[in-house]
Amino acid sequence: MSNASVTDAEQDDGSGLLLLIWTIFRMNFLLMARYKVNFAAQIVGMYLFFAVIFFGGRAAVQNVGGGMGALGGTLDALIVGWFLWTMAQSAYSSLSTEITQESRWGTLEQLFMSPHGFGTVLGVKVFVNMLLSMVIGSLMLALMLLTTGRTLALDFVSVFPIVVLTLLSVVGLGYVFAGLALVYKQISNVSQLMQFVLIGLIAAPVAELPILSVLPLVQGSEMLQATMREGVRLWEFSPLQLGTLVGTAVVYSVVGYLIFMLCLHVARDRGVMGHY
Amino acid sequence: MSLESSMERDGTSDRSRSSSNETEQTTDPVVSVQGLRKEYGKGDDAVEAVTGVDLSIQPGSVVGLLGPNGAGKTTTIKSILGLIYPSEGDIEVSDVNVHKNTTTAHEHMGATLEGARNTYWRLTVRENLEIFSVIGGNDYRKRTEEIESLIEQFGLAEKADTVVRELSRGQKQKVSLACALARDTDVVFLDEPTLGLDVESTRRLQREIRRLAEDDGRTIILSSHDMDVIRTVCDRAIIMNDGEIVADDTVESLIDLFDAKTYDVVVDGDLDEAAEQRLASEFFLKNVDRRSGKTALEVETDGDEFYRLVDTLEESGLSVESFSEVEMDFDDVFLHLTDQAEEDERRAQEVTAHE
Incomplete structure (x- = not known):
């Protein structure tokens, strides 16, 4: 009984944390597998949203000038922007959504009481x-590339750290809204508005207004565009760009x-x- | 407090508390609450939910926390669990200060909270137990026997691989209780554990609670409106009202405290107004029922005073036809204590208003 539990905790050499990671990963996976129709609908919904824009507005997207920012610049920009938005949306909303759900389910207190x-x-x-949002993002990326017939540079060594650091700044926003959900509960309407704010941040015209790069997502979006469309390697970015990417990731998440x-x-x- | 003063009056204070005091001296308490006060809001809108609670609970005991709605039970429990910051007071569980070392304190306690699902409805019974075992800091892979045993004890073997949302309300309640136990902690808080359970499940749970305390040495603190559960499984009952503890003793002592204090007295003849007023001024006259030439009185008094009551009635020209002691059950004790506390509060307010 309790003596054993204390012993477990005392002997925790990091294996307890790994088991916790595995358990939460397993739980998410079980829910995805058990409610696969729901999960598939989420992917299909995101893909259809992209397909409507791609097929319906192909001409418009191709004709919009580069001055409109990264999202409207080119089809490749649209794909990269969409790839990032899919992951950012998931990384941002998952935490506040989970806090709201766990609060409603009455499991939040159980998580709070975890040793x-x-x-x-x-x-x-x-x-x-x-991790899951990156898997979903990669799946979406593959579907978008197959649909459009485009190819992009997928240098994992450069793309992965940029994506992680970019998403960390969004996770910071997620924490803020999760905290607000904890206190005020009903914030889903405000939270939904954030998906448009994320689009704005991804498409921010950082070339014209460099100061915008201190905002979450902006620097990472610009660097991801450069990496995936132009093949720029991670170490080819300037120290200022790398510093801004790391700085925004650390500052916003902390x-x-x-x-x-x-x-x-x-x-x-x-x-x-x-209370909910 | 009202009960304390009443016990001092009738001399039962030492007797009724001696058993718990003796126990307290033998071992350190596993739960210690000193001067707990909680105020919600600020200024004129402030509401004091708990006004100064002191309690200590011995390891391996089963303690019932009861009181009417708004008595401060939930705030007290959630403060002990670290879910609510107290405005004042110190709380320790297994010698760990809950609000200074919250995470460490959570190694020692688990809980099911009333009105909450406490479990993941989209996962199976077994998956829930495994997950809450890990969230509780354990390695479920080393505890498969304990998890299977919990499934068996709560009669959930046939439903072990069924998602919780498909279970009945009583079964869901069992899963949440099993999940709290799967965390394997010294202290377990159970908020309304029998709510939604059928009679057989309630009895099984009562037996399980006793077994956990007696065989495993776990401390169980439960709140319930079901007096039968409190009476059957608890070593001790703490009764709260208006944010304070109005009684804290063994269930037997609390019942003894009021046992034989209330008498049903039937007198031959109608009790007139003057006689009733005289009785009311000298005794605690709880009820007067006049019917067909007789008067039935319910009077609260002790043994010595009872003879004076008989004399007073005879002086008023009424002879006692019959009398009997009213045996109080735990519901009566509870109602008596909470009513008495409210009456004392009302009187105190009147005194304050006069001053």
């Missing part, structure tokens, strides 16, 4: 969600996490943890 620590459990959820912890404090003080 791993609430921050660790949420961090693991973010990590797993990011600030977002701190805001989440502040909201958690407020929720505990008001006694609204888990």
Whole structure:
């Protein structure tokens, strides 16, 4: 019984964390497999959204000038932008959606009471969600490339770190909204607006307004476009670009996490943890 | 507090508390709450949910926490679990300060909370147990026997691979209880554990709770409106009302405390207004029922005072035809304590208003 549990914790050499990661990954996978129609509908929905824009608005997209920013620049830009948006959308919304759902299910308190620590459990959820969003993004990318017949540079060594660091800045936003969901519960309408904000950030005209690169997603979006469309390698970017990418990733994720912890404090003080 | 003063009056205080005090001296408490106060909101809108709770719970005991809605039970439980920050007070579980070392304290406690699912409805029973075992800091792969045993104990073997959403309400309740136990902690909080369970399941759960305390040495703290559950499984009951503890003792002592204090007295003749007023001024007259030339009185008094009651009635020209002691069950004790606390509160407010 309890003595054994304490022993488990005392002997935790990191294997407990790995098991937690595996368990949450397994749980997500089980839900995806058990509700495969739901999961397939999510992928098909995102793909159809892209297909409508691609087939219906091909001429328009091709004729819009480069000055409109990365998203409208070229078909390749659209694909890369869509690839990033799919992952960003998933990475951002998964945390706030999960907090809302867990709150509604009455499992949030159980996660909070984990001896791993609430921050660790949420961090693991973010990590797993990011992995899954990258899988979904890659699947979407493959479908988009097959549909359009285009080819892009898929240098894993460059693309993967850029994607991870770019998504970390979005995860920071996710933490902020997850914290707000913890305190205010009904924030889904505000949260939905964020998907358009994400499109705006991905398509931000950073060439004309370099200061925009300090916003989440912006620097990463620009670098991902350069890597996938022009084959620029990670180490070929300037120190300023790399620094901005890492800096925005660290600052937004840390600030977002701190805001989440502040909201958690407020929720505990008001006694609204888990109330829905 | 009202109960304390009433116990001092009738001299039962030492007797009724001696058993728990003796136990407290033998071992350190596994749960210790000192000066817990919780206020929601600020300024004029502030509401005080808990006004100063002190309690300590010994390891391996089953303690019932009860009180009417709004008594402060949930705030107290959630404060102990670390889900609510207290405005004041110290809370320790297994010698760990809950609000200073929350994560460490969570190694020692698990809970099912009332009104919440507590489980993942889209996962199977077994998957839920495995997941909550891991969330509780355990390696479920090393605990397959315990998990299977929990499934068996709660009669869920046939449903082990069924998703929870497809189970009945009672079965879902069993899964959430099993998940709390799968965390394998020293202290388990069960909020309304028998809600939605049928009679047989309730009995099985009662037996399981006793077994967990007696064989495994776990401490179980449960809140329930079901007095039968409290009476059957709890070593001790803590009764709350208006944010404070109004009674804290063994179930038997609480019942003894009021046992034989209330008498049903039937007198021959109608009790007139003057006699009733005289009785009411000298005794706690709970009820007067006049019918067909007789008057039935329900009077709260102790043994010595009872003879004075008889004398007073005879002085009023009424002879006692029959009398009997009213045996109180735990529901009566609970209602008595919470009513008495409310009455004391009302009187205190009146005094304050006069001052």
